Amino acid sequence: MRARWLAVAAAAITLLTPVPANAATPDGPDLPDGMLAAMRRDLKLDDGQIATRLRTEAAAPVVQRRLQTRLGSAYAGAWIPSGATRLTVAVTDSSAFPAVRAEGATPALVSRSAAGLSSSRAALDRHASSARPSIVRGWYVDTPSNRMVVMAAPGSEKQAAAFAQAAGAGAVSVVAAEQPKPLYDTRGGDQYVINGNTLCSVGFAVAGGFVSAGHCGGTGSPTLGYNNVAQGTFAGSSFPGNDYAWIRTNGNWTSQPWVNNYSGGNVTVAGSQEAAIGSSVCRSGRTTGWRCGTILGRNETIVYSQGAVSGLARSNACAEPGDSGGSWISGNQAQGVTSGGTGNCSSGGTMWFQPVNEILSVYGLTLTTTGGGSGSALISSLNNKCIDVPNSNFSDGVPVQMWGCNGTGAQKWNFVNGTLQTSNNKCLDVAWGSTANGAVIQIANCSGNAAQQFVLSAAGDLVNPQANKCVDIDAWNANDGARLVLWECTGGANQKWRRG
Incomplete structure (x- = not known):
């Protein structure tokens, strides 16, 4: 089937008027109803499964970037397996397993590195102008299966393989595919x-x-x-x-x-x-x-x-x-x-x-987003109070607390390269790098370690990827001065947050 332009007649226009976003539901995934409905329909997930998946997906890019840098030539790609709650990171050397596990990911041993697969893809890209659409449909790195895939028109697999060989792509798998x-x-x-x-x-x-x-x-x-x-x-x-x-x-x-x-x-x-x-x-x-x-x-x-x-x-x-x-x-x-x-x-x-x-x-464009560069509050769905540095004391090891939102620097936070930083560049931190339930959430000098990595998922969970656990208002205490701890993610209002 040949590719074709798919223009739509202007007479078929359906006018749509912009309207405000739906209000969030504090106790469920913090997503508009239309997006939730589409995820339920297309991914066959219930609301609890959606929230769990969003937590995993929010944490995965942070872990992936850190391990890609740390593992160097042993890194072979990363993905989230179907139904998994942790990122899988492929490596070519089993001695890297402890480093992968230390970041809260699951290691997998493979034979081809990400750099090697990228080199194979680059060789094909350099010969893209000689790829005949009637024979070659495209190519990609299949990270979970650790292989280079070339898509071919049905019946043209041998010619597609010859194209890949002539391009110097090395070992490839050829599969039949429709014309995109x-x-x-x-x-x-x-x-x-x-x-x-x-x-x-x-x-x-x-x-x-x-x-x-x-x-x-x-x-x-x-x-x-x-x-x-x-x-x-x-x-x-x-x-x-x-x-x-x-x-x-x-x-x-x-x-x-x-x-x-x-x-x-x-x-x-x-x-x-x-x-x-x-x-x-x-x-x-x-x-x-x-x-x-x-x-x-x-x-x-x-x-x-x-x-x-x-x-x-x-x-x-x-x-x-x-x-x-x-x-x-x-x-x-x-x-x-x-x-x-x-x-x-x-x-x-x-x-x-x-x-x-x-x-x-x-x-050189700037995406229009809801975020700001001067910091914003992190507000609890339990009590509409803000994460606060007590008495604006930004010393190392000070546990954070909940307090009525007041707009001061003690309640301003910025997401910076996977960390959550105060207005004077201290980092939110899990005390002693613990992954245990009940570990204290504090501020400390930014060190780049995994205990200082936090992501806010679209479901409103503030997750530490290393532990794959959530920032939690201890004992559901709704009062000023309540302390924050690390805890298994439950989806409760004491673990739900929004920026404000």
Whole structure:
């Protein structure tokens, strides 16, 4: 099946009006109803399973980055196995097992390093221009199986293997695959109109505009918004090779940290931390609304009929014509914009998205998020009080407490490289590096150790990845002065937090 552009007639526009985000439910996953419903439907999970999964996924990128740096050439990739509560990290040397376990991950011994697999992929990328779409569909590193995979048109496996050999890619596995196709199509997921006749979906709002897919329009193409009002112009676009663009909007449009959940509300965007392979991910688009799935791979190359596109991420969340350019988000972290794929939302399929961080980097853009640079409070769902440094005493080893929110520096916290830092750059810390229930939560000089790594999941859990446990208000004490401890994550209100 040849790749084809999937334009949608402008007459089919359905107008959507932005509305405020739904209120969070303190005792359940802190997600809008539309996103929860999509995760229940597409991932077949209940609310408790969703909350557990979001905790695991929030912690995984922190652990992955630390171990990738620490393990060096022995590192061979990382992923979250289906149903697991910890990240699996592959290594080529069993002597690295203790280092992996010390970070709260599960080690796996494999034969090929991440660097070796990346070298194989790079060799194929250098020969992308000679990949014939009628024979080669694309290629990617399959991290869990520790192999380089080349996708071939059914019946063309031998020719695809010959292409890989000629490229100097080394050992590869060849699998039959359908022909991926681009999906045509300032709040993420809303539709917009290009050149008056083509529909795509907004990716994410940035300062001065939004990002989307490159195949939606070329530089200089004019756009109309979801309401058919003049919106802006493509300020940059790249396709094939890449599949990204950014649209500069006029003064009538305000960038918001929102993605349309197609259930009467918005999902807020807090950042763009790249989620681990195996993480859940949801996408928004004007044709099929909210759809969820799992991230199956990264840094993959797909050969469309128009040419090869490299650096894409793969998922089993479905999409259809008109969804192109739309938002992909994991928890509250922006992941990318829809490029193309195979199948549909009736029979299922495989989709690829262009990672958002590359777009931001190439064009020097700033993602519009809910976060701020001056620090924010961490507020409990139990009592609406704030995590506080007692008497603004920022000495090493001072246990933190709960206190009525007062806006002082003792209650301002910043997430910095996986740590949670006070206004004067002390770090939240688990006393003595303990992973036991009841370990005291304190502040200490920032040292970079695993006891000072914390992530706030989209479900509102403040997790220490090393222990895979939550920051907990001890004994459900709702009063001022209540102390914080590390404890097994239970989903209770005394373990639920939000920024404010």
